[in-house]
Amino acid sequence: MTLLLLALACDPATSKPDPSDDTGTTPTDGGGVGDGGGDDGGTETLDGGTETVPPPVPSLAAVGGSLVLDPLRGLPGVWSAEVADWSEGLTVDLVLRDGVGDSLVVLAEDLPVGAEARVEYEWDLRDGDGVALPVGSYSLEWTLSDPAGEPIDLLDAPFQVVRTGVLTGVWGGSGSVDDVRVPLLWHRASGASSTWDDGAEESAFQLDAILTGEGADELPTQVPAVWESLRTPPTGWTDTNLPQGYAYDSRPTLRLSLGNSLGEAASLPWEARIDGWEVVAGSVAEGTISFRKTEALAERLGVVEGELSLVLSVEGEDVSTQALPYRVYALMGPATFSSSSAPHLAWVEAIDGALRGMAEAEATDEAVLDALIEWIFLDLGLRYDTRSGASYYMSYSGWSSGRFSFSSFLDRTNGSTINCSDCSGIAGVYANMLGVPLDYAIILSNFQLNEIEAIGVGSFTSCPFGPTSCGFSYHAVTTNDDGESIWDATLALDGDKDPGSEPSTRLFVQDIDGEEYLDRLVRSGSASYYYADSRVRIR
Amino acid sequence: MIPFLLSATALAAGLHAGVPVRGVPGLGEPDFLSPELGWSAPVLSADGQPRGVVRVFVGKAELDAQLWLRDAILGVQVPLVPVLGLGDQALGSSSVVAVRDGNVSFFVVLHEGSAREVGLTLLNAIVDQPAAWPAAPTVQQQGDLWMVEAPGAAHLDAVGGRRPLGEAYGFSRLPEQVIAWDSTGRASVWTP
Structure with missing residues (x-):
């Protein structure tokens, strides 16, 4: 995963909890540092006496961090808290709460707040058994405590946990004159014909689900590597990602259907991007997005291959990244035989050999x-x-x-x-x-x-x-x-x-x-x- | 047109069933070309390396085999001469021989060894049974697919059409032809 999650400087959704919260802490409960008892300094009064001015009480100035997280395809969550009126000996505790505020787990206790008055916390959203947080709404509760361990301030950082991923990918079909997909043929098929062709309409890949396994075995489904055999077609969609044929000067379209599970995060302003491509139809919310290459596939004939990187983000923050391996044969155009039926199409083994050789x-x-x-x-x-x-x-x-x-x-x-x-x-x-x-x-x-x-x-x-x-x-x-x-x-x-x-x-x-x-x-x-x-x- | 020499043969003239597409000594796996062109197979050396190719055609009548033989020798750049003692008609050179026996014709070209020897092997491999020409394959609609059936076929092939990925015998779009080959190299064709 290459997704970079940036800690938010300050989240407007961050909230001070109700003082009656079951942690029983309030920022000014009288038990904190500076509540008298020490020579804290002071100012003179009108009658010539000296009035003690209590030092400011440290507090959580800001708590920020990841808003939406995909524990399977994103980077770990990163949160940070800044402490105002810092003094020596402050610590923070971190508690994970669910969407209704119930405590789920204490993630950290007594994290020291250094002189930089800032604490950062990173978590991969997995418990001790390696099980990733399920889809849902959560909050990370920060409690600031004085050197005596007494809570003096508390802030919540709400976030959403999601699962993202693509299910199918189909090249072509925009109908544009410069989106010319070329049918490809595999010549060692079995069954009723010795050939099989994609008809320039078949999907590149079709996945059953965006995930496999459960609990600690839950894994993101990967888009398979490009089908290796140049002569034998796949016998099904498992581990299949078909190469594509295109006129070299095409701007291909790639239509992706998504199998996201977003929970309440579905209402957020999601965006999708692939570098060098533009979204021409659909959206994350619709579950289908069509991208179109912004420039021509190639300047001349050849094999164009690599990995596209699909990034889903919310409000500029990347949530997940998924690799989409591809291979596209850049040709002059569709095969030019007298017949346009199989086997008179572009054979994968032939064009692969010719274009590389x-x-x-x-x-x-x-x-x-x-x-x-x-x-x-x-x-x-x-x-x-x-x-x-x-x-x-x-x-x-x-x-x-x-x-x-x-x-x-x-x-x-x-x-x-x-x-x-x-x-x-x-x-x-x-x-x-x-x-x-x-x-x-x-x-x-x-x-x-x-x-x-x-x-x-x-x-x-x-x-x-x-x-x-x-x-x-x-x-x-x-x-x-x-x-x-x-x-x-x-x-x-x-x-x-x-x-x-x-x-x-x-x-x-x-x-x-x-x-x-x-x-x-x-x-x-x-x-x-x-x-x-x-x-x-x-x- | 090059004249063909009609020569006597010990093999019976008339209609043959063909040449077994598998099992002839010295030949490799068959490649089924088209009903008009017949089938081919590599000629293998003792160590299994290709040293040439045979193309074999079975016609429904002698005339079909005669016409096939005329075309088979087009692709030879040196003049061929009549060859005695091979089938009903034969032409060749040291590395090429084109033979017809009844309704069966074949063409042998080798870049190593004697084409005549391979020709004799093929003549000896000609069989007369089963006499009946194989039935054409059938195509029937089942749900969204057109299903092809050709019981007993040694090889099945199609021209055109579309099969969903992983579907062995079902077409989502009808082919232009479905060709079934039997074990002696005879082709039967289904067309829409």
Whole structure:
């Protein structure tokens, strides 16, 4: 808990108890210090005699402290008393009383009042068995006593004990154009479908209660850490806190429902805050609060994660603090496949890997695709199939209908050997999951090659299948404009003036003009783009 | 289009039930692609490492398998040649083989070892029973959910729809397709 409870300097609600109170003490009951008997000094009278002026009687000038306390989520209660007309030997006693004034427990006796004329008392609101005070109204009664132990003054500091906490958290749903939540999908589900998605509407977390246990075992329920598995969805809400997907420039909304138990403190002016967020709807009193981020989620694509700190306060005094762990994937937008149904959504394992693995890129389609191509080519441990140039993960039902076995690919179920169809599928799947539209195109057919560096091979050749096989029957690439611009993760071209012979200079295929791409790739034969608006499907 | 070589086979021509999706020597766990594409499984080396993949399709008629085979070889960048002695039709190279036998077609690609050997294993694994094509799954409304049932299915999958968290077989929003696969790789589809 990080809640800081500040002692109030002076609480207007602090009250002098009725002198007939069962403690039987009054500030001026005649038994206190200075009631005669000593040479206390004096002043001269008109008749020349000396009249003794009694010294001022010490008193409790002010008693202040915490007004509302949550013993499970707040800091300990802190109270203080200031003594006027201090003298040596003063002490205070502290008694806890319930809402109707009955004494519950003596918290402290004979606390010395030092020369600073101030006493501070801190209490975690737990008894000797560790049981926290139940919700209700209480007061802390301060009794000031003289050196002889006789009470000379008494003040009460009323306070409220509450329980606070959130029950559910839901991201999104404001309807604002800049609050674009993106559905996320887990691809290793069980039951009637191998996938499960949040539909961009599911809660992040749903807690049964704000507390668990009773008595000394009473504990505040914590919002769980973000769900760790990138592939398997939770099977229920226990220990579940789902990550979220968002367009990177969104200002997300987070709607929290509260399970507070406030007692009489419910009528107090409660406030809720999360740094960097503003309350846009609801209130503590209503039990539901919607926060909205004051600035955009991110300036570029990435993973935004951490803990939000929800603080509830009354009249500027923080009562409780609760950590809300979160992870948000900042994407270009919703997945851009031809279908918007599962499994054609953003897969958590895919976007997590890509966003953490890719070089940070400007938030433009072209910059993201450039970074993606380099990441696939250099970092995924893939190797071109130099035996046959055959596909291990892509299947076609006709050239325009390619389906990529992405769940198998993520596991490398069929190994790390791939061909151009696989690479176009990999690039297409990742791009469209990140919210960047990308199609594939087929270059046909049967052409001879200039120098290329196939993925994972590490050297240039014009005969990737051996000295007697120096061409492709086809080649698959990716494009976002019907072949005008090409991205290709399968191979790097020879980027120098003579792409047909060594030495060769590696040129990643990142936003290369379609005609230039063919010029650098093809040594001889007919090669043209076909099916250039085909978007990969997945399973 | 590459011509296919029709070759004789010791295996019976005609309609087969398919290839067992589990239990074929050398193959790993199946991945069910789609009714149009069939299923796949990794080809494993002796130490369990993947050395390639097989894709298998069972059609309701021979023509379905012929069309599947035509598409299966699209994704190969080197020319394939006819292969003798494998099923009714076969094409391939040292690392690739595409075979049809009756209404069953399969495609093998390996980055290590002989594709022909795996092809022979698959041909020998073809079974003719159970002959009846499996029934489509059913979807019935129960309360707020649409419940999917597919007794005896080896694998169940859905396209689209929404399931509440933790709900295994109930959909709060109807899927576009529910696909049940039987133990020999035949797919039956429910659509709304």
